[in-house]
Structures are given as C-alpha cells and as structure tokens.
Amino acid sequence: LSLRHAISYLHGIAGKAVLEVGCGTGRWCKFFSKLTNSVTGIDISEETVDINRRLYPNVEFFCMPAQALDFPDAKFDIIFSITVLQHIPYEEKIAAIRQISRCLKPGGFAVIFEQIRPEKARTSDFKNTITFPFTVREWKGYFEEFGCQLLWSERTLFLPLTDNILFPAKKIIAKALKKKADCGVKNNNHTRNIDTKINYIVTLLLLPLAFVAEYLFIYILGATRWTKQDTFGRHQIFIFKKAAGAYNKNEI
Numbered sequence: 001l002s003l004r005h006a007i008s009y010l011h012g013i014a015g016k017a018v019l020e021v022g023c024g025t026g027r028w029c030k031f032f033s034k035l036t037n038s039v040t041g042i043d044i045s046e047e048t049v050d051i052n053r054r055l056y057p058n059v060e061f062f063c064m065p066a067q068a069l070d071f072p073d074a075k076f077d078i079i080f081s082i083t084v085l086q087h088i089p090y091e092e093k094i095a096a097i098r099q100i101s102r103c104l105k106p107g108g109f110a111v112i113f114e115q116i117r118p119e120k121a122r123t124s125d126f127k128n129t130i131t132f133p134f135t136v137r138e139w140k141g142y143f144e145e146f147g148c149q150l151l152w153s154e155r156t157l158f159l160p161l162t163d164n165i166l167f168p169a170k171k172i173i174a175k176a177l178k179k180k181a182d183c184g185v186k187n188n189n190h191t192r193n194i195d196t197k198i199n200y201i202v203t204l205l206l207l208p209l210a211f212v213a214e215y216l217f218i219y220i221l222g223a224t225r226w227t228k229q230d231t232f233g234r235h236q237i238f239i240f241k242k243a244a245g246a247y248n249k250n251e252i
Contacts, residue, residue, distance in 0.1 A: 003028075003082065006111050006237055007035070009152055016077035021066045021100065022084030026052040029059045032080075040076070042069070066096035074105045083235070086115040086131045093132065094142055101146035104242040110148055112139065113156070113237045139238060148240035155236050 007013060013036045023029050023041030025048065033039045033056065040060045043049050049063045064070050066081070066088060079100050088096055100110050115133040134142070140150050 003111070003113060003237065005154070006113075006152075006239055009239060010078065010109055010111075013078055017075065019071075019076045019079045019103065021069075021079060021081040021096070022087075023052065023061070024048065026056050026059065026061070028080065028082055029061075030056055033059050042066070067092050067099060068095075069099040069103050071103050073102055074108075075103050076108060077105055078109045078111060079104055080111045080113075082113045083115070085112065086133050088132065090132050090134075093134070097142045098146050101143065101148050101242060104148070106242055106244040108242045109151075110143065110240040110242070111237070112143075112240065113235065114139070115234055116236045118234075133234075136236060139236070143238075143240045148242050151239045151241050153236055153238045 013032065016036050017038040018032050018036055018040065020029050020032065020039070020041045023043050026041060029039050029041040029052070037058075039058075040062070041049075041052065042062050042064050043052075044063065044065050046063045049061045052059070052061045062070070066085065081100070085093055085096055104110060115131050116139065117133040117135050119135050119137065121135075136153070140153075143150065
C-alpha cells in the first residue's frame with residue numbers, strides 16, 4: 001500500500017524509464033510494466049534473471065550488483081529499491097546509493113523502501129544478521145550527499161508473511177468458496193454479492209491470523225539472531241529527487 005501511495009505521489013509512472021534494483025523474482029517489475037513501457041530489473045542471481053527474461057519478455061533484466069550499475073549516467077526517470085539496500089553491508093551501501101544517484105536523470109526520483117535502524121541503536125547491534133539498516137538520518141544524509149533531496153517519507157509496516165503467503169491464500173480460498181456458491185446461480189448481481197461477502201469474510205478471518213503470524217515470525221527470527229532489531233514499523237519509504245546539476249561519473 002505504501003509503495004502504491006508513493007507512486008500516486010509521483011502522479012504515476014506512465015511513459016517513464018524505470019529501474020528496479022534487486023528485482024528478485026520480478027514481482028514488482030511485472031507490476032511496473034503495467035504502468036509504463038520501459039522497465040528494467042537487475043539482480044545478482046543469474047538464474048533468477050534468466051527465469052525473469054522468459055516470464056516477462058517486455059521487461060529488460062540484467063545480472064549486476066547495485067554497487068556497480070553498468071548503465072550510462074542519467075538513464076532512468078525513477079529507480080526503485082524495495083527491501084534490497086538493507087541487505088548490502090554498510091561499507092558497500094554508500095557505493096550503491098552513489099550509483100543510484102548517478103543513473104538518475106536530473107529531476108528523477110529514487111523510491112526507497114528499506115529497514116531503518118533506531119537512532120540510538122549501534123551498527124554492532126546488527127552483527128551476525130542479514131540486514132544492515134541505516135537510521136532515517138543516515139538514509140537522508142547519504143542520498144543528499146550525492147545530489148538527491150528528500151521529498152517525502154513515511155514509516156510503514158513490512159509484513160512478509162501477509163504479502164507472500166496469507167494474501168495469496170485469501171485469493172485461493174475466496175475463489176474456491178465463490179465457485180462453490182456460484183453453482184447453479186445464473187444471476188450476475190447475486191454472483192457479485194456472493195463474491196463481495198466471501199472476500200469480506202475471508203479478510204476478517206485471515207487478517208488477525210496474519211498479525212499473529214507476523215509477530216511469531218519476527219520473534220523466531222529474533223531468537224535466531226537473523227534480524228534481531230526487525231520489528232513492526234521499522235521500515236520506511238523515502239522519495240528522493242535528483243537535483244539538476246548533481247554529480248556524474250566523471251566527478252566520482
């Protein structure tokens with residue numbers, strides 16, 4: 001929801017050249033490709049990139065790290081990073097931010113949805129974890145250092161189980177129940193009413209389960225020291241705008 005809110009803040013992305021840093025299985029590239037005809041995704045997994053090329057032929061995919069983007073200066077209007085930069089070690093993350101800024105057109109936007117570290121927390125608190133988050137002040141400061149000014153930010157929930165398991169399960173359950181309820185029903189209005197009621201009921205049943213599952217998930221991860229500090233509300237979405245005349249490759 002926050003990402004869609006951010007896109008609406010930008011007044012849409014139609015006609016824009018979009019890059020997703022760390023595209024994974026291409027979920028968001030697929031979403032972006034419905035909104036604009038120029039979408040590029042990068043990932044460090046060659047296998048994932050090959051699969052994405054077969055699944056989404058209208059999107060360009062490349063295998064490369066965020067710290068070394070092999071694109072010309074000022075190529076993209078909008079660059080997205082969705083829970084990717086947080087997994088890059090601190091000493092390499094600044095290089096990734098530099099590259100993102102370099103590849104943005106003047107007036108272009110970086111939309112960053114990443115984990116944040118509490119201001120009082122130390123980087124050593126994240127030793128032996130899979131995330132290396134900056135504080136809000138650090139995210140803002142490093143992007144500004146490379147010519148990108150913060151326009152908007154919002155604290156948000158990050159619910160991986162809900163997004164990737166429970167919501168898809170809701171669609172499957174609702175579809176199965178609707179099919180059963182539709183048997184022998186020929187009235188379209190009645191069918192739509194059944195569909196609405198089923199979606200409402202399934203949502204009411206699954207949402208409480210989703211929040212319980214997320215808390216348990218976070219507790220287990222914390223107990224195993226994977227992401228000790230990762231709790232509800234510890235993610236933030238930022239929109240940065242690249243200033244005209246910001247640095248380019250020759251100034252690095």
